Structure formats: structure tokens, C-alpha cells
Amino acid sequence: MIPDRIIEQGTLTTDGTRAAVEVRLPWYRALPASCIAGAKLSVDGVEAPAESLRWQMNGRTFTFPELVPNTEEWWFPTDSAVLSGDVPVAEDGEHTVAVELVLYIPYIVIGADEVLHIEEKDSKTMTAKKAVAA
Amino acid sequence: MTLRQAQGPELGTPIQGVTLYSFTRAFHGREYDLEGLIRKSAAEGFGPGLEIIGFSSFRGFPEIDDHYAGWFKDLIAETGLATTSLAVNADIGIHRDRLLTQDELLEYMRRQIAAAAKLGFPIARVQISITPDSMEALAPIAEEYGVTLALEVHADQYASHPRILALRDRYEQVGSPFLGFTMDWGATVSGFAPSLIEAYRRRGASEELLNAVTGLWDDFYRQGPPVDQADHGQRFGRFIALAAQHGRPDLGIDLGINATGLFGPARVDDWLEIFPWIRHVHGKFFGIDEQHEEPSVPVPDLIRLLVQNGYNGAISSEYEGWHWNSWQSPFDIIRDEQAVQRSAAADAGSRMTTDLAEARAQLAAWLPTTQGASA
Numbered sequence: 014m015i016p017d018r019i020i021e022q023g024t025l026t027t028d029g030t031r032a033a034v035e036v037r038l039p040w041y042r043a044l045p046a047s048c049i050a051g052a053k054l055s056v057d058g059v060e061a062p063a064e065s066l067r068w069q070m071n072g073r074t075f076t077f078p079e080l081v082p083n084t085e086e087w088w089f090p091t092d093s094a095v096l097s098g099d100v101p102v103a104e105d106g107e108h109t110v111a112v113e114l115v116l117y118i119p120y121i122v123i124g125a126d127e128v129l130h131i132e133e134k135d136s137k138t139m140t141a142k143k144a145v146a147a
Numbered sequence: 148m149t150l151r152q153a154q155g156p157e158l159g160t161p162i163q164g165v166t167l168y169s170f171t172r173a174f175h176g177r178e179y180d181l182e183g184l185i186r187k188s189a190a191e192g193f194g195p196g197l198e199i200i201g202f203s204s205f206r207g208f209p210e211i212d213d214h215y216a217g218w219f220k221d222l223i224a225e226t227g228l229a230t231t232s233l234a235v236n237a238d239i240g241i242h243r244d245r246l247l248t249q250d251e252l253l254e255y256m257r258r259q260i261a262a263a264a265k266l267g268f269p270i271a272r273v274q275i276s277i278t279p280d281s282m283e284a285l286a287p288i289a290e291e292y293g294v295t296l297a298l299e300v301h302a303d304q305y306a307s308h309p310r311i312l313a314l315r316d317r318y319e320q321v322g323s324p325f326l327g328f329t330m331d332w333g334a335t336v337s338g339f340a341p342s343l344i345e346a347y348r349r350r351g352a353s354e355e356l357l358n359a360v361t362g363l364w365d366d367f368y369r370q371g372p373p374v375d376q377a378d379h380g381q382r383f384g385r386f387i388a389l390a391a392q393h394g395r396p397d398l399g400i401d402l403g404i405n406a407t408g409l410f411g412p413a414r415v416d417d418w419l420e421i422f423p424w425i426r427h428v429h430g431k432f433f434g435i436d437e438q439h440e441e442p443s444v445p446v447p448d449l450i451r452l453l454v455q456n457g458y459n460g461a462i463s464s465e466y467e468g469w470h471w472n473s474w475q476s477p478f479d480i481i482r483d484e485q486a487v488q489r490s491a492a493a494d495a496g497s498r499m500t501t502d503l504a505e506a507r508a509q510l511a512a513w514l515p516t517t518q519g520a521s522a
Binding site: 047084087122 | 168171172174175176177180200202203206207208236237238239240241242243245246274276470
């Protein structure tokens with residue numbers, strides 16, 4: 014696992030009301046959308062509401078409920094996904110970005126009908142660039 | 148139990164090789180792409196054997212089109228490597244609300260086995276999540292594609308574990324030469340990896356905690372591998388408790404996962420339980436010390452066991468220390484570990500096969516067919 018690489022340094026963008034950051038898969042192999050089970054995004058300690066979160070991967074944007082049944086789109090280990098949500102961020106100065114990811118590992122069976130899930134988090138400090146967030 | 152007995156003059160000559168999994172950190176960090184890693188492995192002399200994990204390295208896996216397969220096989224031919232094993236995954240939990248049915252699983256695996264054949268891999272590494280029933284059902288698919296299925300015996304589920312023996316017994320009943328095992332040295336580890344201790348030290352763990360961790364692991368080593376999953380779970384809990392007792396509860400789960408999930412404490416000769424069915428080897432290891440030795444995996448003993456029992460398949464050097472070791476080059480570490488293997492083979496009265504033509508001829512004789520490798 015490579016949790017220290019979850020957040021891509023220097024990729025925080027904001028349009029004033031939403032923030033977005035590029036995230037990397039902390040695992041060695043591609044996972045389908047269905048295994049991206051949850052995320053949290055906070056900037057300077059303020060967490061984006063769960064329902065405002067969006068996940069952009071392979072050029073498409075998903076809500077988290079939309080990821081659940083999707084076994085067609087895959088997150089390749091060298092690709093960045095973009096996690097965005099409603100968090101107001103000032104454009105100047107440094108900001109502390111924190112991301113938590115919950116991933117299901119679909120081949121590691123740990124119970125009668127259960128597979129392993131892992132929870133990984135990362136935090137990095139960076140400035141924000143102005144952009145229209147997803 | 149059927150054992151292949153040591154036959155003095157017929158010592159094995161394992162084929163040297165590497166899995167690109169060893170270089171996960173460099174690939175994930177975009178320092179090398181797939182082509183770059185293959186060329187680097189060839190140039191460094193880590194082959195001739197080459198193993199790749201499908202879902203790690205091939206975008207869109209297991210869908211492989213003709214053009215891509217042609218490009219890949221040309222690259223392998225140009226670099227002078229021999230594709231040995233394609234690691235595939237049985238993603239039975241791919242749907243969040245249910246596990247795959249048997250029919251769905253067989254179809255899921257068929258696509259990956261077809262990809263192995265198309266890319267020229269004679270073996271597909273499969274994992275413990277596949278039951279004896281599913282392996283039996285997969286045998287005709289393996290035969291259809293000419294790809295041997297070698298189920299990985301990994302860490303806590305060692306060769307004499309009931310689940311592995313159940314698979315072995317089923318193989319014997321089915322009688323297909325296309326079913327076998329991948330021996331992963333992580334099941335027969337002899338010590339907690341010092342490089343992981345160093346990684347915890349860098350995260351601020353106290354010397355008292357680190358001493359307690361290696362002491363507890365050594366206790367479990369003396370007791371032998373966990374008898375079942377409940378025993379395994381209890382050991383996991385002991386490491387979590389140890390971290391909490393020493394004021395670092397945040398390290399507990401990580402310690403438990405690594406101590407019980409990576410460092411399997413079975414003895415080397417446990418492999419004899421399944422030896423005749425071993426078709427491929429993961430030369431799992433965790434680091435190299437200042438004396439250029441692997442301090443926690445008994446590589447010389449494992450090589451001796453393979454050589455003396457006539458093993459002629461490939462060994463993929465599989466460096467797992469990349470999870471925590473960000474301060475040393477994985478390429479230097481692989482080079483040193485393969486040197487340990489070669490000298491161990493010489494000490495056992497044999498050698499490693501490093502010549503490409505010899506490796507290809509040897510694989511052709513070792514496997515029921517290398518149709519996959521020439522498809």
C-alpha cells in the first residue's frame with residue numbers, strides 16, 4: 014500500500030465554493046468503480062458534505078452512489094482521479110488538504126460473503142489554483 | 148502423500164526471473180511505464196523469466212486486442228525474455244452486494260486465462276479465493292487455452308494448511324496436468340523483516356515496542372503456523388494489543404497485517420506436502436542487509452529444497468519490501484537477491500538457468516504445454 018501518495022501535491026483547485034484535488038490509488042492493481050466505496054475531503058479542517066462529493070475518473074464524473082453498481086469503469090494505478098466537494102477555499106495562502114478513501118479489495122475474502130476493505134488517509138499542504146471544479 | 152524424492156543426479160535447475168510487482172513503487176510513481184520496466188529488467192539481467200500482474204500493468208485488462216498483444220510479444224522477443232506467469236485475480240467480491248456465482252466466476256476467470264494465452268504466458272497464477280470445486284471446473288478451460296493454473300500458496304495459508312491440502316487432494320482426483328500450485332516463500336519466513344522494523348522506527352516507534360514485536364513474532368515462529376483462521380485472528384489481535392500497550396495504537400492494524408499476513412512461520416520442508424504440484428515459484432522476499440543476504444527469508448534452504456527435488460520451473464523474484472522501503476532502490480535489491488539464489492543453487496550442487504533458449508526448452512518440458520506462450 015502507498016497511502017502517502019493518495020493526494021497529488023499541488024493539485025488543489027477551487028472556484029470559491031467547491032474544491033477539487035487529484036487522488037491516486039494507494040494499491041498495486043486496478044480496481045473497478047464498484048470497489049471505490051467512500052471518500053472524505055476536507056480543507057483546513059472543514060469537511061465537504063458527503064452528498065456534495067463527486068468522483069471524476071476516465072473522463073467521467075460520478076456521484077458515490079453511482080460508483081456502487083459500476084464494474085465497467087476501472088481506476089488504473091498510474092491514473093489520477095479527481096475528488097471534489099463543497100468546501101469554500103480562499104485562493105491565497107497555504108491550505109491543508111485531507112483525503113480519506115475506503116476501498117474494497119474484491120479478491121481477498123475475509124468472511125462467508127465478505128471481502129476486505131481498507132481505509133487509507135493522507136494529508137498534504139499546498140496552495141490553491143482557481144479553476145471551475147467538477 | 149506422494150513426494151518427489153531427491154534423485155541425486157537429477158537435480159533441478161530453476162529458471163531465474165522476476166515479477167514486475169517488485170517494482171510497484173517505481174511504476175506507481177510513474178518513474179517507469181510497462182515498456183520501460185520490461186526493458187530495464189532485461190537490461191539488468193533479471194530474467195529470462197518475466198511475470199506480470201494483469202490488473203496492475205495492462206490498462207483495460209483482461210480485454211487485450213490483437214494489436215496490443217502483437218506489440219507486447221514483439222517487445223518480449225526483442226528484449227530476450229520468457230514470459231512465465233501472468234498473475235490473475237478472482238474478484239469474487241466485485242459486486243458490492245453479493246459474491247459472484249460459480250458461473251460468473253468461471254466466465255470472469257475464462258477472460259483472464261484467454262488474456263494470458265493471447266499475451267503468451269504459459270501459466271496463470273490464481274489465488275486461494277478459488278475453491279476446489281471452482282478449480283475442477285476451470286481445468287477444462289485451462290486445457291482449452293493451454294494455460295496452466297498455478298494457485299498461490301501464500302503467507303498464513305501454508306502448504307499443509309487444510310485449505311491447501313483440500314486443493315491438492317482435488318487435483319489428484321481430477322488428474323489434470325493443468326492444475327498446480329505457485330509456491331510463495333512468504334509462507335516459510337524465518338524472521339520479522341528488519342527493513343520493516345526500520346520503517347516503524349522512522350515512524351517514531353520506540354525500541355521497546357520494536358523489540359516486543361520481533362519477540363512476539365519469534366514466539367509464534369517457535370509455535371509454528373496458525374492451525375486455523377481463528378488462531379490466525381488471535382495472533383493478529385496480539386500484535387494490535389502490543390502496539391496499544393506501547394502507546395502506538397495507530398500502528399496496530401498495520402503491524403497485525405504485516406506480521407501475520409506477510410511473514411508466514413511455516414518450516415521450509417512443509418512444501419514437501421504439495422511438492423509434485425508446484426509449477427511456479429514466487430521468490431518472495433523483503434530486503435537485503437549489509438552482508439547482501441536476505442535476513443528474514445531462508446533463501447538458501449528454499450533453493451536447496453527446490454534443486455534437490457528436481458524443480459525445473461521458474462522462480463519470480465518477488466520483492467515485497469516496497470510497501471515500506473522508500474529509501475533503497477528495488478533494482479539493487481533484486482540484483483542482490485538473485486545473486487543469493489544463484490550461489491545457493493551452486494552450493495546445492497546445481498545452478499540457476501539464466502540462458503533464454505535453455506529456459507524456453509526447460510519450460511516446454513516442465514509444463515503440459517506452452518501453447519499459451521506461443522499462441
